[in-house]
Amino acid sequence: VRTEPDRFSNLQRVLHWLMAIIVIAMLFIGVSMVSTLTPSFLTLISVHKPLGIAILALAVLRLGVRLRLGAPPLPDDLPWKLKRWRQSSRILCSMRS
């Protein structure tokens, strides 16, 4: 059994915030795209598509990094329901495999 690290690795932090920026950008690009008839429509859609693929690729990478490096324990003062959340998602993941 692997020991849980104290904190997320730098790689995981970079992945997390990079994806946060891209996902939020995608929301804005998407909602702008479907509400305009101007030439920006073609520009926005040409950004939207590769960004969507990038999110998929980063999510796969993130999963691999997580399986390899693990994650720190949840804080002690977190409500038990939120802790269950991680347990249940683990159970779900193990059921799939």
Added chain:
Amino acid sequence: MSDEENLTRHAPLSPSAVGGRLALIGGVLFISALAFAYAGGWLTPDRLSPTRMLAALSDRGGNPLGHRRNHSKGICFTGVFEANGAASQYSIAPMLVAGRYPVIGRFAIAVGNPDASDIVGRVKSMAVRIVSPNGQEWRSGMNNSPVFVVSNPHDFYELTLAQDIDPATGKPDPSAMKRFFATHPDSAPFAEWSQTAPWTASWADQFYNGLDAFHFIDAGGASHLVRWSMEPTVSPTSVPHAALASMGPDFLEHDLIKRLADGPLTWHLVVTLAEPGDPSNDATKVWPSDRKRVDVGTLVVHKAEAEADGPCRDFNYDPTILPTGIAVSDDPLLPARSAAYAKSFDLRTAEAADYPRTPRPAGDRP
């Protein structure tokens, strides 16, 4: 974890500090929500969105549910594009290399009512999807008018509003269209064509013009501004407009099926090359007639099929879906068409139950 860190993490905040932090979080959320609402157009209801455009297009009589919201009445065709290779010096598009490429297309009339009588189809159209062996596609929607009626999406929206059905009379306001043309001088070339061009009872004898300008990109990376047309090989038979009225509501479909029973129909794809100064962004203006024209291949139409079960039904003939070697110009109609067609596609595919396919006999299922 050290005690010091624990103390820091659990140090209670004063009520005002808590309030300040909550206000900060709320402020960030509020500004984000505002920016999101702006991006989505909810703060600028006057912005011309695909939703507004499609609402106007849908309000021109009949029941458009499940159908394209413009050029709503049409028929699918299949055939082959036989490229002769003459365009290869201007574009590296794979379907312009000499060879045969499958085509799924559609003939239609530019109306909003899928049950309209063909006699109201002043503008007839041809859409094509030409596929190359490596999976690239060239989609094009072309009209039989030599120019488009407007140069930009805003004018098109106004024109569409002029065709809206007045609930009191069940018909469009007859003065609205006159008012539109009186206030839009750019539309005069189209209006002149509309009033003077002979009517025919066929899709087969019409020129279909791409109208918008595009760039052909050659092997050296150089760009050539072009427009293209499908030129018929059947000479037109003029029919007085009054005589069309006695031919029933679907004379175009009957004519097409009758002609195809006798053999395939063909068009020449002719590319016109611009000279410096020819407008790339104004589809209401013809280019001078002495421009170089190149016959780049032949479209051979073999078979027509009703749209409900036909192969063109679920294609979106978005004119910005182009192969390597062809690119959009700065014509503002192209992005507007792409955005509006996408919205129309979303609507009609979600409404598929309103436009049922013909049920197949039980024994016919694969």
